Amino acid sequence: MSDQTLHKKDNVKQIAHIGIAVKNLEEALPFYRDVLQMELEAIEEVDSEKVKVAFLKVGETHLELLEPLDESSPIQSFINKRGEGIHHIALEVDNIEKRLADMRENGIKLINEQAKDGAGDAKIAFLHPKSTNGVLYELCEYKKGSDI
Numbered sequence: 001m002s003d004q005t006l007h008k009k010d011n012v013k014q015i016a017h018i019g020i021a022v023k024n025l026e027e028a029l030p031f032y033r034d035v036l037q038m039e040l041e042a043i044e045e046v047d048s049e050k051v052k053v054a055f056l057k058v059g060e061t062h063l064e065l066l067e068p069l070d071e072s073s074p075i076q077s078f079i080n081k082r083g084e085g086i087h088h089i090a091l092e093v094d095n096i097e098k099r100l101a102d103m104r105e106n107g108i109k110l111i112n113e114q115a116k117d118g119a120g121d122a123k124i125a126f127l128h129p130k131s132t133n134g135v136l137y138e139l140c141e142y143k144k145g146s147d148i
């Protein structure tokens with residue numbers, strides 16, 4: 001392993017997905033599947049976020065369409081305030097707990113102080129846009145063997 005590799009081992013691995021808020025998944029899907037011709041990989045409900053999500057494969061990454069399941073969903077508040085559209089960018093990382101601890105130490109505002117269960121069997125945590133130039137970032141750490 002070169003020095004270069006050692007220094008870079010904790011880099012963000014890739015953009016895991018880009019989250020897009022939609023009012024209704026069934027109504028949004030035909031555009032992505034049939035017009036843009038993206039492959040629908042999975043649909044699942046994420047209780048912790050009160051959303052139903054659809055993952056569409058785009059090369060090595062994904063789009064994540066998010067439909068709110070009820071009024072208390074953060075996605076519903078987003079749609080109420082700003083309408084449908086790009087909601088967050090998810091970055092795949094290793095050692096999410098360590099990263100969160102480092103960020104807390106450095107005064108980065110976090111929406112989730114601890115990682116929680118997200119879609120695709122991942123541990124996730126959102127960073128506060130006040131600390132990220134206005135972008136809502138999600139950190140994702142996938143368990144070994146997960147394929148999303």
Ligand code: ZN
Pocket residue numbers: 017018019064088090138
């Ligand atoms: Zn996401």
